[in-house]
Amino acid sequence: MSNLVITGGSRLCGIIEVPGAKNAVLPVLAATLLNKGTSILENCPELDDVTTMLEILGALGCGIRREGSRIEVDASRLTASSIPEALARKMRSSIIILGALLARCGEVHVSYPGGCEIGLRPIDMHLKALSQMGAQIDGINDGILRCRAEKLTGCEILLDYPSVGATENIMLAASMAEGETIIRNAAKEPEIDDLQAFLRKLGVQVSGAGTGVIRIQGTREIKAEPVHRIIPDRIVAGTYLAAAAATGGSLVVTGVIYDHIGSVLYCLKRCGCRIKNYSGNVIALESNGNLTALDLVRTSPYPGFPTDMQPQMVALLSKCRGTSVVVETVFENRFRYTEQLMKLGADISVQGRTAIIRGVDKLKAAQLEARDLRGGAALVIGALAAEGTSSISGVNYIDRGYERMEKVLSSIGADIKRVET
């Protein structure tokens, strides 16, 4: 186990190149299971969740080669169709393998992904859609999901909510279903676009990503040699920009797609940051550290303010002059980290899905515990903006979504160390 030891007070200044997106590479890795050829992925982030996903693909019989941010997956011969429980439990989003594996093998056994710190995270929409396509799903009595499908048949599916994972699962299952599948009220996140781009390189006819209505024409067999570059991680970019804003710094992030974080940049500007957009993939932020509160930030599906930036925004607002209100509409329990922020002296009151943040002049160092990925990132931002030396345990959560965070932050002036405990 390791802790991050952070001495706050330094203004973050410098340049960061944004790595590939965790939430894009995971569904694309699941999609490689559809391919009887070798898929080459570039710009893959080096994260624990990616490592876990590769372990799962390996356990299913795929040949894996990983060199830095380049990954090759040879799924020509799968030797298993059940995902080892220990691996499935390590990463909730292993459920996005379900659709691809069912399409390819006709049978999948996977442990039911439990809830986590931010909510119950049910998979009812995934299962309902797959059943509509012809899958038989046995009861989840012993925690193992048993799905079978002699044949998947394309159909029209209306999602009750634009679920990212459910949209991805259906796209993958539909890629090898008979006939056309239409997904209405589909998620519009950029990661869905990236999955569509990869499926097209596999020869799948798919269109509509980003519009809310996605059409997929299934094909019996997929054998291709695609090379695909993963899109940049909009949440990692937003996280470091929020950290620079909180410390009165000036940061340039490169390799980012401006529109993917337009709603986050809008809020940072409204707080008083100066933001420049150079050619759409270089963003410069200047902050004098003297920022003002936001009357209301509501998280919502893309292109709204992303739920995955909510904790980081609350950490920033803890030091903004005035009172801010943040409403979390996507997950039912995504404010737990605020208990930790309050140890730094933040003044936050949470009622249900609403947090009221009264900005304070100073935050003071404390011993903190990360319990989820983005909540952990929020604690790092709080500690960077606090006086004194804080330590944060639970760094394994942060490592799931941020490549060597302490190295990136040190490179732009933070006083931060990873200490093995």
Ligand code: EPZ
């Ligand atoms: C993806 O999770 C992301 N994870 C999450 O990022 C992100 O917060 C979320 O989308 C929303 O943008 C990956 O892509 C790996 P959802 P996912 O299905 O697919 C409810 C991070 O920090 N729901 O869009 O699980 C669900 O409980 C992670 O990188 C159902 O009720 O999110 C939630 O309230 C955290 N039934 C809402 O929908 C279902 O069958 C949105 O969930 C499915 C979802």
